[in-house]
Amino acid sequence: MKLFSIRIITNSLENLQALKQFNLDLNRHSAVKRDDQHFSIKGILNEDQVIQIRQAGYFVEIKEDLSKVAADRLQEVSNINRFAGPTIATEATERTILGYLTVEEINSFIEGLQHQYPEIVTLIDLPHPTWEGRKCQALRLRTTVQADRTGVLILGNVHAREWGGSDICIHFLTQILQAYHEKTPITYGGKKYEYEQIRTLMDRLDIYVFPEVNPDGKVYSQTADLKEDDQNLWWRKNRRPNGPQLPKGVDLNRNFDFLWNSDIGSSKDHSSYLYKGPSPFSEPETQNVKYLLDTYHSIQYFTDIHSYGGLILYNWGDDNNQSYHSEQNFRNPDFDGKRGKVEENVNGDYKEYIEAQDEQTEIELAHRMNDALRSVRNQSYTVQQAVGLYPTSATSDDYAYSRHLTNPARSKIYSFTIEFGSPDGEFVPPYEEMRKIMDDVGAALTEMCLYAATNNKERNIRVGEKSNH
Numbered sequence: 001m002k003l004f005s006i007r008i009i010t011n012s013l014e015n016l017q018a019l020k021q022f023n024l025d026l027n028r029h030s031a032v033k034r035d036d037q038h039f040s041i042k043g044i045l046n047e048d049q050v051i052q053i054r055q056a057g058y059f060v061e062i063k064e065d066l067s068k069v070a071a072d073r074l075q076e077v078s079n080i081n082r083f084a085g086p087t088i089a090t091e092a093t094e095r096t097i098l099g100y101l102t103v104e105e106i107n108s109f110i111e112g113l114q115h116q117y118p119e120i121v122t123l124i125d126l127p128h129p130t131w132e133g134r135k136c137q138a139l140r141l142r143t144t145v146q147a148d149r150t151g152v153l154i155l156g157n158v159h160a161r162e163w164g165g166s167d168i169c170i171h172f173l174t175q176i177l178q179a180y181h182e183k184t185p186i187t188y189g190g191k192k193y194e195y196e197q198i199r200t201l202m203d204r205l206d207i208y209v210f211p212e213v214n215p216d217g218k219v220y221s222q223t224a225d226l227k228e229d230d231q232n233l234w235w236r237k238n239r240r241p242n243g244p245q246l247p248k249g250v251d252l253n254r255n256f257d258f259l260w261n262s263d264i265g266s267s268k269d270h271s272s273y274l275y276k277g278p279s280p281f282s283e284p285e286t287q288n289v290k291y292l293l294d295t296y297h298s299i300q301y302f303t304d305i306h307s308y309g310g311l312i313l314y315n316w317g318d319d320n321n322q323s324y325h326s327e328q329n330f331r332n333p334d335f336d337g338k339r340g341k342v343e344e345n346v347n348g349d350y351k352e353y354i355e356a357q358d359e360q361t362e363i364e365l366a367h368r369m370n371d372a373l374r375s376v377r378n379q380s381y382t383v384q385q386a387v388g389l390y391p392t393s394a395t396s397d398d399y400a401y402s403r404h405l406t407n408p409a410r411s412k413i414y415s416f417t418i419e420f421g422s423p424d425g426e427f428v429p430p431y432e433e434m435r436k437i438m439d440d441v442g443a444a445l446t447e448m449c450l451y452a453a454t455n456n457k458e459r460n461i462r463v464g465e466k467s468n469h
């Protein structure tokens, strides 16, 4: 069945949010109120869904037939592993110029980085193989052994079709290692980081990067047989076998332990692209992220890279923020009854408590990341609270930031989601554009690291922590 990139337009927020009942593949962050007071949201619909939504009274604008796009993007995936065998990992720029990294290539590449920079790069074998038996690895960059280091964690490719998240991680790693090793600046387009800045952040931070969180999903998406079904390329979830006769997969970014029971912006339906799984952390992929946060207590900054939208999002995602009513928070069961209905939630009385200072810190840092990104080639992302017009629960960024609230012994982690590309972008941009985005987001990530290295006023690392953690 044909798939289309579409925009749905309606005249009220209620109608916009009522789209939830149709189980559509919508990009929630694209939901906006327009100047003409109408609301619009972008997404991917098949032919039947277009008819169904039009019959329900919505205006559906067809933007593009995605069959052609899918065929074009598959041309940008290599059939052979360009990094197999002994390689100098930092020659990556030359080698990846032709297209997106595959799962196999990412594995070879990070092993190559470890080989090239053994004193700095440690590979971390994550304990939970995926449903299809793939082993996952993260990397840690550390230059000296010293107890009081701040940790930063970056995730790529939580959602299968958002291929470029991994490429951004690899590009960032390559740039930063090369600059540190050769004592040279990093130049991302018009944004330059001097070697002294790179040395500062490398000497003060532990940088953790988990570039391929959902390898099963990516393999499925990148090996889609378009003759069979071009929906496969636009796969979002992991590949959990939900049972005979049931569609596969869990939306990993609805599987974290933050208001998981609330069903806010998630689904119990296996066929939904927002299926949250049978329990929080039911999935090996999310357990691997949890493992990193549980094991490396120094982590105090976190960014999860997604596409698309041109956004830098800060906490919270479940409701609007407030800083005056501290009991009104996700841990307080008195407010459970006020949750679950999206419309009431956003427009009603409940708002999620966040310490004013934390919100200010996140906004300040997000703007610094965007200033760096804008210097690259004058693209600007929008800094906003993650909730937008479509609240969510059980996402990675809210989980990461909530950890110190559910257990005060844990470090506070300032947490962000970057939706790369532009508001009119796509999940998988042409690789030529992706390379530019890698510079944009590379600058934002470098800026986050610099901030973490130089602004860390509140060091709340646990007492008695081992220095090698």
Ligand SMILES: [Zn+2]
Pocket: 158, 159, 162, 253, 306, 307
């Ligand atoms: Zn995503």
